[in-house]
Amino acid sequence: MSKVRIGFIGAGRIADLHARAYADNPQADLTAIADPAPGRATTRATEWGADLAFEDYHDLLADDSIDGVEILLPHNLHSSVAIEALAAGKAVSLQKPPGLTMSEADALFSAAKPSKPLFRVFDNFLSYAPFRRAKSIIDNGEIGDPQMFKISAIYGRGVGVWDIPADSMVWRQDPAQNGGPPSIIDHGAHMAASIVYFMGPIETAHTFNEISETDVDAGRGGPMTITFRTANSRRLGVWTMTGARELEIPSDYYPGDEFIEVTGSKGVVWVNRCSGNLLNAPPVSVLSGGKLRHFEDMETDWGESFKTAGEEFGRAIENGSQVDMNAAMSRNVYAFQLAAVKSAEEGREVNVSEIS
Numbered sequence: 294m295s296k297v298r299i300g301f302i303g304a305g306r307i308a309d310l311h312a313r314a315y316a317d318n319p320q321a322d323l324t325a326i327a328d329p330a331p332g333r334a335t336t337r338a339t340e341w342g343a344d345l346a347f348e349d350y351h352d353l354l355a356d357d358s359i360d361g362v363e364i365l366l367p368h369n370l371h372s373s374v375a376i377e378a379l380a381a382g383k384a385v386s387l388q389k390p391p392g393l394t395m396s397e398a399d400a401l402f403s404a405a406k407p408s409k410p411l412f413r414v415f416d417n418f419l420s421y422a423p424f425r426r427a428k429s430i431i432d433n434g435e436i437g438d439p440q441m442f443k444i445s446a447i448y449g450r451g452v453g454v455w456d457i458p459a460d461s462m463v464w465r466q467d468p469a470q471n472g473g474p475p476s477i478i479d480h481g482a483h484m485a486a487s488i489v490y491f492m493g494p495i496e497t498a499h500t501f502n503e504i505s506e507t508d509v510d511a512g513r514g515g516p517m518t519i520t521f522r523t524a525n526s527r528r529l530g531v532w533t534m535t536g537a538r539e540l541e542i543p544s545d546y547y548p549g550d551e552f553i554e555v556t557g558s559k560g561v562v563w564v565n566r567c568s569g570n571l572l573n574a575p576p577v578s579v580l581s582g583g584k585l586r587h588f589e590d591m592e593t594d595w596g597e598s599f600k601t602a603g604e605e606f607g608r609a610i611e612n613g614s615q616v617d618m619n620a621a622m623s624r625n626v627y628a629f630q631l632a633a634v635k636s637a638e639e640g641r642e643v644n645v646s647e648i649s
Contacts, residue, residue, distance in 0.1 A: 297610045298358055300325035300383075302350045302374060303365035304337040306461045307388070310417075310596050311363055312341045314603020321361075321607030327353040350374065354381040361411070361610045363603070364388060367464040368472045368479075372397040375412075376404045384411035384610045386603075389482040390627055393472040395648050398627050402620040411609055413616050414623035416486040418551075420605065421598040422591040423564045423576040427553065428491060435581045436557030442492050442530035443554040444484055447571065449540030451548025476517055476534050477633050483551070484532050485626045485633075486618060491555060494524045495629040497644050500637040519633050544569035546595060568595045 297320055301308055304326050315323035325345035328334040334346035347353050353362070354377060361384030364374055372392035378385045385405070391414050392398035405412035418424060431439055464470040465479060472478050477485075477500075489495060502517035519532040542548055550569030555562050560581035565574040575587035602616075609616040618626065628645040636643040 297321040297360045297607045298324040299607065300327065300345075300353045300356075300359045300362045301337075301343075301365060302327045302353060302362050302378070303388075304328040304330075304333050305365065306458055308337070308365050310599040311365060311603060313596065313600040314607070315341070316600075318604055318607060320604070320611050325353050325356065325359055351377075354378055354383065357382075360384060361386065361606065363415070363606070367470045369393055369464075369470040372401045375401050379404050379409055379412060382410055384606070386413050386415045386606045388415050389486070389623075390414075390472055390478055390630065391623055392627075395628065395631055398624065402624055405620045411606075411613075411615065412620060413606070413609075414618045414620075414626075415602060415606075416483060416618060417595075417598040417602050418483045418487050418567070419490050419617050420602040421567060421595060422601075423566065423593060424487065424490070424553070426577050426588060426591055427555065427562050427564050430562050430577070430579055431491065431555060431557070435579060436555065436560030436562055438527075438558045439492060439555050440528060440558060441554075441556040442488060442528070444487055444530070444532050444551065445553075446480065446484060446534045446549060446551045447537055447540065447542065448535070448547075448549040449537045449542040451569075452541050452543045454544050454548050455546055457547075473631075473634050474637075477519075477630050477637075480549075481534070481630060481633070482626070484534075485630045487553070488521065488530060488532065489622060489626050489629065490617070491553070492523050492525075492528050492530060494625045495521050495632075495645055496524045496526070497522045497642050498629055498632040498636050499642040500633045502637055519636075521629070540571075542569045542571050543573075566593060 299321050323341050323343050326334045326338045326343050327347040327350040338346040362378050363386045365388050375385050375387045391401050499520045517534045521530050546568050550571040551567035553564040563578045565572050566576050575589050576593050577588040579586050605616045628648040631648045632643040632645045
């Protein structure tokens with residue numbers, strides 16, 4: 294059986310993690326790379342074993358042998374390039390967010406109909422093994438009805454982190470390209486997606502902070518607290534982000550870490566690490582039935598979540614199935630993010646229905 298053929302549109306720093314999915318993949322090959330930086334596509338194609346390299350992504354989309362694309366570009370290009378890729382008959386895995394505005398995102402979601410090729414907005418947190426274990430524990434009823442969700446992100450002084458090229462950060466500090474404060478729109482997309490993944494669609498958000506559209510180098514915009522209410526009004530939660538510049542955080546990737554606590558009607562589940570390893574604790578802990586249990590029998594390397602997500606994308610193309618996040622879930626996640634930004638600007642609780 295022939296393998297699914299995948300192309301990357303964009304070959305910057307984050308593409309290193311996406312490429313993991315195709316290093317030893319029985320269903321899919323990374324076949325083509327497109328990147329406008331002179332020589333980068335050729336260099337990356339050689340590095341990752343891809344057959345084709347293009348400076349113009351239109352040439353990749355015109356190649357009928359390519360089944361699907363991963364779009365790994367600055368935010369201002371997400372919606373338009375994804376729409377073009379769908380129109381070219383390609384399955385699409387799009388790095389978050391789905392646009393610079395809700396209207397841009399909605400144009401994309403309209404193009405991503407069930408009758409069209411597979412579409413998802415990519416978020417590797419949803420394929421991170423400790424998150425999935427915690428979700429399974431909740432779904433199995435071990436903590437009862439989940440009622441309160443807390444997710445915290447801390448940024449500090451990374452120990453062992455990878456090199457981040459300066460040019461990969463320039464567009465993130467440009468409001469015309471980043472779509473809003475990175476603490477909510479860029480890295481915050483992971484927080485918002487995780488909240489919806491665990492708790493269901495969000496109805497309201499209330500942000501407490503003075504946010505900046507260029508907060509990449511300002512402790513990621515922290516301290517910041519966002520309270521939220523789900524469409525199931527009995528489920529509430531808190532999302533916090535803190536910039537602790539002098540705190541040493543062991544990590545193979547970015548200088549930060551994330552933690553989750555979900556309290557149910559009869560128990561609590563914790564995820565004690567994510568992109569870093571600040572606590573050096575078991576990845577998942579559960580208090581249920583009067584007993585505290587710890588789970589360590591899972592992959593904890595955050596980078597491996599990209600591999601898992603990429604492998605699932607290839608299988609979904611092959612099988613004609615769907616994989617998270619579909620258009621409906623992605624729309625609620627993005628509307629939640631924009632509601633959080635609007636709340637910070639206006640100093641009030643904002644319903645996601647106000648976002649259009």
